[in-house]
Amino acid sequence: MGLLFEFLDIAPEIAEPAHPEALPEAIRDGIRFEKVGFQYPGSPEQTLSDIDLSIRPGQVVALVGINGAGKTTLIKLLCRLYDPVQGRITLDGIDIRQYSPEQYRSLFSVIFQDYSQYAASVKENIHFGDIASPGERLSIMGAAINAGADGFISRLAQGYDTPLTRMFDEGHEISIGQWQKLALARAFLRKSSFIILDEPTSSLDPEAEFEMFENFRERISHRGALMISHRLSTVRMADYIYVMDQGRIVESGTHQELIQKEGIYYTLFSKQAFHYKDAEAWQ
Numbered sequence: 688m689g690l691l692f693e694f695l696d697i698a699p700e701i702a703e704p705a706h707p708e709a710l711p712e713a714i715r716d717g718i719r720f721e722k723v724g725f726q727y728p729g730s731p732e733q734t735l736s737d738i739d740l741s742i743r744p745g746q747v748v749a750l751v752g753i754n755g756a757g758k759t760t761l762i763k764l765l766c767r768l769y770d771p772v773q774g775r776i777t778l779d780g781i782d783i784r785q786y787s788p789e790q791y792r793s794l795f796s797v798i799f800q801d802y803s804q805y806a807a808s809v810k811e812n813i814h815f816g817d818i819a820s821p822g823e824r825l826s827i828m829g830a831a832i833n834a835g836a837d838g839f840i841s842r843l844a845q846g847y848d849t850p851l852t853r854m855f856d857e858g859h860e861i862s863i864g865q866w867q868k869l870a871l872a873r874a875f876l877r878k879s880s881f882i883i884l885d886e887p888t889s890s891l892d893p894e895a896e897f898e899m900f901e902n903f904r905e906r907i908s909h910r911g912a913l914m915i916s917h918r919l920s921t922v923r924m925a926d927y928i929y930v931m932d933q934g935r936i937v938e939s940g941t942h943q944e945l946i947q948k949e950g951i952y953y954t955l956f957s958k959q960a961f962h963y964k965d966a967e968a969w970q
């Protein structure tokens with residue numbers, strides 16, 4: 688089933704439309720959530736309410752909020768692992784329930800916090816999960832460069848052929864941050880239209896995080912990106928930020944707009960900004 692399901696062992700019932708729409712060849716407007724509500728089957732309460740959100744091609748969108756706010760649930764609906772109970776989600780104006788679920792999901796590369804680590808070579812760790820045909824694949828090295836992984840890979844004794852983990856006699860252990868970069872390279876390798884990152888930088892030190900997101904917008908090119916992060920330094924480089932609380936979007940805007948508002952976003956990140964000692968964080 689590809690990269691998307693690497694991390695998810697759930698497969699709820701999702702209906703296949705009788706006459707599916709063809710996916711757009713090039714995405715123009717992107718994804719829109721329109722007044723979306725959701726309740727997990729068997730759950731007594733609504734997990735998402737009244738969600739309005741959009742992700743356009745080439746745009747980096749961030750989702751922030753305290754634990755349990757509903758961020759991962761929103762991603763599950765975005766990737767059509769569940770359908771809304773109210774409202775709708777559209778891709779270029781068409782309800783996503785009108786597309787074949789499998790084709791629709793192929794638009795997404797998702798990296799969750801507990802991304803996979805394969806006891807295999809660096810090269811194999813990047814191209815596992817690639818469901819595109821060989822002719823369609825971007826080069827493994829290109830994807831690694833895009834993910835900021837090429838530097839450490841080229842310093843390994845056998846470069847891209849280096850076996851990873853000590854399960855091999857000559858296997859190398861790499862750091863969590865380096866595994867994270869390989870997961871990002873895996874996402875870049877696929878010709879997906881959207882990259883979804885759920886806490887992508889939790890294990891990265893500030894320097895590695897800076898490398899990973901330096902010129903990120905240019906590196907995603909025409910793709911749309913949605914990231915969940917608890918780190919101000921990651922979130923503030925997004926084009927647009929949604930703040931969630933108890934299943935609702937309670938604030939949205941650019942970093943600057945949200946700081947000026949002095950609301951929930953401001954409160955969430957004020958302690959972190961103090962640690963950054965970085966005046967820019969507040970601009």
Ligand SMILES: Nc1ncnc2c1ncn2[C@@H]1O[C@H](COP(=O)(O)OP(=O)(O)OP(=O)(O)O)[C@@H](O)[C@H]1O
Nearest residue numbers: 727728730734752753754755756757758759760761
């Ligand atoms: N499969 C499920 N069935 C029922 N309730 C669920 C399920 N998964 C999550 N929930 C509930 O939905 C709410 C939102 O959870 P979700 O994981 O979307 O939050 P989150 O904002 O991503 O949190 P975190 O920052 O901790 O990852 C929580 O109250 C959670 O307990």
